[in-house]
Amino acid sequence: MAMAMVILCLLMAAILLIFFYAPTEATMGDVQRILYVHVSVAWCGLAGCLGMGTCGAIYLLRRRLEWDHWSQAAAEAGWLGATLTLVTGSLWAHEAWGVWWTWEPRLTAVLVLWLIFAGIFLVRAGIEDPHRRARIGAVLAMLAVADIPLVVMATRWFRGMHPVAPEMDQRMRLVLLVAVVSFTGFFAFLVRQRRCQLELFERTATLEVQRSWAVNREL
């Protein structure tokens, strides 16, 4: 509970800084403030993908479901981050470029990441055996990590419209840092809570199976 309060305070501080401390950008005006949440959730989406792949790899080495739970929890948080990246990016694009969507390299790479997350969820949902689900999920998660360099380097490797590390005022940098730290803390908190929940589901399912075996044996 204390951790939740600290993260809540950090988020509130970040929102206040974004709206009342960060200077208004000369060209885009107030809309530029979308950047603080856009960059933060994009980072969380990529971190979620990296966490999913790393935990998947550890599962393949150790074969403990605990790591699959971490992987799944990170995937869900990453998917939430990727969704918000696309939504906030689309609103930004409408103001900056006059279109909601364009097949620009970085936008396309993030959409691919979003689709990979969704695909992994669909595949996992169709497998009942927990270890088989974890094994296949881990392999797909490790493949998904290959999209991270593509997302990060898309603006450098390909010619596109997406801004590449624009020059920022000192106060803007500070606000962006606070926003990234607070969103990262919040997403990490969500991952931790979801991991606990998944473990409890797993243990409950095991108990239900044990119970049904015992009842059948008695009958």
Next chain:
Amino acid sequence: MGTLITAYLLAWAAVTAYVAWLAIQNHRLAHRLDELQTSGSTGGRSIQGDKGVEEGSLRAIRSAGFVHKSEVKMPTTSDF
């Protein structure tokens, strides 16, 4: 300004939806645990040998994530 507010409201709505979904999953978990406990204590089927282990596991699950029968120590929308 409208676009800015929309962006932040959409972000807030998406996060709230995910947290609400987590809370719904908690209720499902609590329901399954209650059923498990009820069938173990009132079913008239004393499962000798397994019962001690099972009740120990139930206690462990409850202490890991529950403060009361159907109340879980997980975030709800009001926590954020």
